[in-house]
Amino acid sequence: MNEFSKQEVERQIRDWKKRIAELYADIQLWLKDTENLLKPGTKYPMYEEPMYRCGIPKTEMDSAVIVKGKQSILTVIPKGLWVIGTKGRIDILAIKKSYILIDAAEFKITPDWILYNGNLNKGVSLNKQSFLEILDSNSSI
Numbered sequence: 001m002n003e004f005s006k007q008e009v010e011r012q013i014r015d016w017k018k019r020i021a022e023l024y025a026d027i028q029l030w031l032k033d034t035e036n037l038l039k040p041g042t043k044y045p046m047y048e049e050p051m052y053r054c055g056i057p058k059t060e061m062d063s064a065v066i067v068k069g070k071q072s073i074l075t076v077i078p079k080g081l082w083v084i085g086t087k088g089r090i091d092i093l094a095i096k097k098s099y100i101l102i103d104a105a106e107f108k109i110t111p112d113w114i115l116y117n118g119n120l121n122k123g124v125s126l127n128k129q130s131f132l133e134i135l136d137s138n139s140s141i
Helices: 006-030 049-053 128-139
Strands: 036-046 059-068 071-080 089-093 098-103 113-116
Touching (some): 006 036
Antiparallel strands (some): 071 089, 089 098
């Protein structure tokens, strides 16, 4: 693992939180014309190896829940920032199926979210259409 300075690790954590907040804002826009709502979920602890090595205390990451009426349809949980081959991983959990969302942006500034639905060899770009498709496939229980 590359050794990062404390300032670099702190910068990456801030950037990760910002990308997650922007993703939630996008999801909220995508849900605008649906019967679904994005609500804040449980806060999850984040304490990954670079944080430990640099003496950075654990922090909390916001999750989100997509609900339809009183029923939870999807739960969006940030799983890790320092995941090999990505700029971060988020799990999307549903009763029927779970999904993995990674930021494949590498050196780009803007996220390149790729959605995997079990087949890790074939992901699709996350956009309004792909998100609403997974939402629809999990809405009828």
